[in-house]
Amino acid sequence: YVLTQPPSVSVAPGQTARITCGGNNIGRKSVHWYQQKPGQAPMVVVYDDRDRPSGIPESFSGSNSGNTATLTISRVEAGDEADYYCQVWDGDSDHMVFGGGTKLTVL
Amino acid sequence: QVQLVESGGGLVRPGGSLRLSCAASGFTFSDHFMSWIRQAPGRGLEWLSYISLTGTQTYYADSVKGRLTISRDNTKNLMYLQIDSLRDEDTAIYYCARRVIKNHAFDVWGQGTVVTVSS
Numbered sequence: 610y611v612l613t614q615p616p617s618v619s620v621a622p623g624q625t626a627r628i629t630c631g632g633n634n635i636g637r638k639s640v641h642w643y644q645q646k647p648g649q650a651p652m653v654v655v656y657d658d659r660d661r662p663s664g665i666p667e668s669f670s671g672s673n674s675g676n677t678a679t680l681t682i683s684r685v686e687a688g689d690e691a692d693y694y695c696q697v698w699d700g701d702s703d704h705m706v707f708g709g710g711t712k713l714t715v716l
Numbered sequence: 717q718v719q720l721v722e723s724g725g726g727l728v729r730p731g732g733s734l735r736l737s738c739a740a741s742g743f744t745f746s747d748h749f750m751s752w753i754r755q756a757p758g759r760g761l762e763w764l765s766y767i768s769l770t771g772t773q774t775y776y777a778d779s780v781k782g783r784l785t786i787s788r789d790n791t792k793n794l795m796y797l798q799i800d801s802l803r804d805e806d807t808a809i810y811y812c813a814r815r816v817i818k819n820h821a822f823d824v825w826g827q828g829t830v831v832t833v834s835s
Contacts, residue, residue: 641821643761650811650828651761656821694761698820703775705751705763705820 610699612708619714626682628711630695638697640678646691690715718742725829732802738795738812746790749815752797754808802833
């Protein structure tokens with residue numbers, strides 16, 4: 610199972626960033642999103658398509674339908690600049706799968 | 717606090733072997749599936765393996781199947797990853813991660829241990 614993410618997304622501060630994750634019928638799977646800043650381990654920011662762990666700002670939200678899942682970051686701040694990865698569990702192969710990652714640049 | 721700490725990384729010659737450890741603390745280790753994930757320099761995340769609660773079920777990525785062995789010791793709150801026949805492309809940061817009980821997200825990650833394969 611393959612997850613496809615755009616290599617990079619750029620957005621101005623205060624604007625909305627949308628990072629997509631494409632996969633065959635991904636809407637039937639639960640998608641999790643991770644943020645990774647340089648030199649740090651990844652951190653989950655959205656799980657099960659749209660739920661936020663405690664401590665994650667409301668500016669982070671997710672959606673998933675059809676062949677595309679989307680991580681939306683509203684009111685982007687400089688501190689949101691990071692690499693973002695989507696992840697699913699592929700039950701057919703019993704494998705975890707990560708997308709290739711998207712580098713979010715705040716202009 | 718909830719914590720995972722990896723160890724065992726280092727410089728290894730091609731063809732060599734290494735055993736990585738992941739020490740868990742601050743939570744009931746035996747309640748969680750656990751995984752190993754790696755990240756090559758400048759690259760994305762690559763899931764490698766995960767292990768069930770008691771260690772009876774193990775799963776591996778196709779890219780590493782046959783060279784990796786995951787195991788755990790719930791009495792010591794430790795998880796291991798044995799890597800054999802190391803190749804240059806195994807050079808990476810190796811993370812251990814805790815799987816959320818109710819889904820397949822990873823909610824706790826270690827800081828990673830660096831493995832460098834070079835002659």
